[in-house]
Amino acid sequence: MYALTIPAPGGPEALVWAEVPDPVPAPGEVLVDVAASAVNRADILQRQGFYDPPPGSSPYPGLEVSGRISALGEGTTGWEIGQEVCALLTGGGYAQKVAVPAGQLLPVPQGIDLVTAAALPEVTCTVWSNVFMIAHLRPGETLLIHGGASGIGTMAIQLAKAVGARVAVTAGGPAKLERCRELGADILIDYREQDFVAELHKATDGAGADVILDIIGAKYLKQNVKALAVNGRIAVIGMQGGVKGELNLGALMAKRGAITATTLRARPEGEKAAIVSAVREHVWPLLESGRIRPVVDRAIPMHEAEEAHRVIEAGVHVGKVLLLG
Template sequence: MHAITIPTPGGPDALVWAEVPDPVPGGGEVLIEVAATAVNRADLMQRQGLYDPPPGASPLPGLECSGRIAALGPGVSGWAVGDEVCALLAGGGYAEKAVVPVGQLLPVPDGLDVVTAAALPEVTATVWSNVFMLAHLRPGETLLVHGGGSGIGTMAVQLAKAVGARVAVTAGGAEKLERCRELGADILIDYREQDFVEELAKVTGGAGADVILDIVGAKYLARNVDALAVNGRLAVIGLQGGRKAELDLGKLLSKRAAVMATALRSRPLAEKSAIVAAVREHVWPLVSGGRVRPVVDRVMPLRDAAEAHRVVEASTHVGKVLLTTG
């Protein structure tokens, strides 16, 4: 098969289209003939040599894919060759074929085509596991989403609104903010021109956010704590603004607040399977019913992965950038 490889870490041109051996499904695994994959920030970090795959995972980039089942490994039941599926991966999505543990497999939701389904696994698993399973966002609470125009951001807005929460977003520029408003965001903050702590305080009467989903990390840590409500929960899932910062524990104590940080890719198989099962139970009906939808900025050939990485690095997109094998 052909795949995007990374012979030497570096810029987008480090991504090389090459012929590699076909993967073979082992016990409890499924082989997928890939229709599409998606570009995630983790792929950019891996390309730069900053984010190695977990032990035993494919060295190829790609944390999700969609396609059709080509073969079942020993011990797999409940699925059949030819089923249209999408999957959460630890690596290997940038290829014509991929192997995935059966617990990380999802059916393509009703009403969605197999290519568009590639936009779902990583964002739904990330948002559901952090905002709902970890931070326990409840109806009537306020969620602040940093990077509201990203794939994760656009999904977080929709899922939070679906459960009856109020949603604030930060994004750069009027166009991205308007897209967030169309998805249901109630509070729009342009981080280039506005201070999100001040703006959030104005519209919440000084209460702040009950839950914050943060992709920035160190640069926003102190201000995120300032923006938290009493009993607030900060979930850090990215380090785009660095990894080291000072934390005022006194403010956390006074607010009875919590700071949590998680990564999805390196979690044990059992944990990822539990997250995927929760996504299928809670999120898939919303997608099939049309209340939640993947936001796709553009679809490009897998061979053009380098250009797709440039698009994501420039942050000119809204939602997901997909790569197709066809």
């Protein structure tokens, strides 16, 4: 098969489309012929040499795919050859084939086409596990999403609205904020022009956000604590603004607040399977009913992934950027 390899870390041009050995499904795995993958920030970090795959996983980037099952590993049950699926991966999605633990598979939702389904696994699993399983967002609460126009953000807006929460977003510029509004966001903050803490407090009569979904990290740590409501929860899922910040524990304690920080890729297989199962139970019905939908900015041929990475790094997209297998 062919896959996008990284012979040496570097810029987008470091991605090389090359012939590599076909993967073989281990017991409990399936082999998927890839229809599409999607670009995530983790892929860019891996390409740059800052985020190595976990030991034993595929060396190729790509944390989600859609496609058709072409082979079953020994002892794998509940899935059939030819079935259309999408999958959460530890790596290997930038390829024509990938082996996936059966517990990380999801059927393509009714009403969603096979290619578009590649936009779903990473965002739904990330948002559901952090916002709902860990931070326990409840109806009537306020969720602040940093990067509301991103793949994560566009899904988080919709899921939060579906459960009856109020949604605030930060995004760069009127066009992106308008897209967030169309998806249901109630409070729109242009981080380039506005102080998000002041704007959030103004919109919530000083109460702040009950849950904050943060892709920035260190740069926003102090401001996030200020923006937090009493008994609020901060879920850190990215470090685009750095890895080290100063935390005022007194301010956090005064809010009776909590901060969690997680990654999805390195979690044990059993934990991923539990998240995937919860997503299938809670999120898939919302997709199939049309209450929420994947947001796709554009689809680019996989062998031209260099261009897709440039789009993500430039920040000109809304939603997901797909790679066509």
